[in-house]
Amino acid sequence: MNPTISDTDNRTDGREHDRYPLSRTEPQTGGKRKAVDESARNATICVVGLGYVGLPLAVGFARADYRVIGYDVDESTVERLQAGIDTTGDLSDDAVRDGDISYTTSAGAIADAEYVIVAVPTPIDDRNGPNLEHVESAARTVGSKMTAGTTAILESTVYPGATREVFVPALEDASGMTAGEDFFVGYSPERATPGDEDRSVEDVVKVVSGQNEKVLEDIAQRYESVVDAGVHRAPSIEVAEASKVVENAQRDLNIAFVNELSVAFDQMDVDARDVLEAAGTKWNFHDYRPGLVGGHCIPVDPYFLAYRSSRDGFEPELLRRSRVVNESIPDHVAELTIGALNECHKTLCESRVLVLGLAYKPNVGDIRNSKVADVVDALTDYDVDVEGFDPLADDDDVRETFGLDVQERLSFDGIDAIVLATPHPEFEQFDLEAVANALAETPALIDVTGSIDEDVATDAGFVYRTL
Template sequence: MSNNKIAILGLGYVGLPLLQAFSRFYDVIGFDINTNRIKDLQTSFTKNTKSELNDVVFTAKKNKLSDANIYIITVPTPLNEDNSPDLSKIKSATELVAKYLNEGNIVIYESTVYPGVTEDFCVPILEKISKLNYNQEFYCGYSPERISPGDDRFTLNKMIKITSGSSPKVADFIDNMYKKIVDAGTYKASSIKVAEAAKVVENIQRDVNIALINELAIIFDGMDLNTNEILEAAETKSNFIPFKPGLVGGHCISVDPYYLSYKSKKLGVNADIINVSRKINDNMSNFIVEKTIKILNKKKINIINSNILILGYTFKENCADTRNTKVKDIISQFIKKKINVEIFDPYVENNHDFNFIENPFFNKKKYDCIIAAVSHDHFKNYKVDDFIKISKGKLVLLDIKGMYNFSTWKL
């Protein structure tokens, strides 16, 4: 296959770095339905990073997709209200590609899905609209993304990338494509379904392990024991796996388990551990709210109209990503209880419904309680005196991430 041109559909956290990487080796078309995103990229990307060797085109025009022969789909795969997979975006991107599909083309999916979505859900759409036959006239692949937003250690080229293809020849072709852009190398899975399953397993494993530690944290809290201290002691065992308690939000760990759980239900298999882990982790925000109220009551602080400062809003540290952040649940519950909540997060723009403030340590306002919810590096240098200065009476500091050695309570 010569003169390959890659079209990437969905230029978000996953699609854009991928396009950047492939543009060093291939002509690329970046397509997104969000026209503002395309406008921004047309100015910023082209000016700063334009590849000197290859064509880079950003477009929201569907017919531009006809120029490509390899399509990579990196659109969101969120959840519906009832936590079932919302495949509407992957469906519409697939329908679009199908219109322009020609003989010999390859469609690679990177969106996180349950095993079977590529071949049992997307391929029939591709076949029906394109009127081409799968694995005879067009081919598919699946290569899950592992990037971790905000963490330079885990960028696209630094982690082994799983690849797969619908035939051995196509699997080799796709694997060679990705080998060019991933310094850490690739792992060619034996089938598309294996590659799809591997991705969800990675995140389910984390979710389940964190759920166990969260359960332990609640038990030990009832005994006035600090879980971090217990974990530190237990970690001296050579084969102890270090997980920390905490809020599990974001677009991966808190979403992907539901995808496999949905599929297992269809098979009539109970995904007990997966489901209960989701429940435990989802419930942690309630636990934090109840704990805060208990501590305030104990300190004889009237919770109605009390002032709480929350440090951090993102779903994880050192990034601006607020998707499915559980801090939002905590804030909403406080507001329902008529507590005044102010939030400081240097990464987050003040465009949410809540009361975001500038750095409170430069202000005179005083709080009944401070909750350190996200361990941004920015917060780690605060000293006990900084907190005392912005506290109404005695310092009440709830430290969800175990950042300070002077906190009132740690998870």
């Protein structure tokens, strides 16, 4: 059995595909959502993995009048979706209920689909290497159920080459079929942005790729019927895979630069944000701001690219250095907090610090891979008593993940310092003067993202710090 994707594509469902080397596929970017003929909409699409990537995608295809199967191994997730409950917080219960979409834990339903889209997590392991066990497991499940002529599309973030090296062999082994002859493969990296109402599936240009030009065009047309922003046809699967990790590696590099500037200017007693504002008056200056780098993309994707590059003999020093810089910022936030407490003449072992916002970004309740947890750990190393509050996160999950006391109802009584780590919109309503009066005498405010005006904070009575 051939473990690679064949350039020869003889589809077994009656639709003929010619032979096209990957290098012959030209990149193209579409415009508005394109109409799809009714016969094409008769296709059934199965989305495997109904998390923050897969569920919006399934709903998007259902809105475009496709028959959709949503498959997930998590019974509680599927039960809630079957009850019409949005499990992501980014859609709505109506969106989950509407359209021709069924949610199931039965892998046998995969056999009913002409297109299977795999959107499962791809974390890093303890050594910061790619962990593709979910991709391989999902591919084996899909391969064991899919029928000849199926097109399997991977959306999970992977290193360049992983679709051919991991996804395809697992599909082939489980199905007993050969990619490019009996079934077909594409890759389209997810670009989900949880918590951003202006950037849903329909609003973000979709990069797509296929094993040859005919498969590419077939996949592109499916996505074009859903994505208003258009579709970019990548010339190869490897280009599409690389584009995803580069998107976030670039952001990691730029944030690392301003984070390093923030630490350097703090030593010089120069306001880093004032510096960035002044520098930003030049037309070609890119506006990045210092902060914690958490979540599922920016702190993860650079490791995928570094892994593949190192494996091929080139050590990407800048990529790895950026990771080191950004991973050091939680300790720096803790040091800023300790410095502010000292300025307020507080005894550290008797101080109480309240961390506001525990999720990895504003407007979401997801605490997985939140770097606020590292801030909490660093503060407890100083024997500071730390409490947390997040109006969007699940309190029990926070207690288990962060290992700290959680306020279920916000209280400032006896608090010596506030660390505003994740500025949810709910915190914008605070009357800072009233908050300061409710705190212990001479309170400190560590505003990690700089979301509060320093003059307003100091006028309210806070000793103010920011990155």
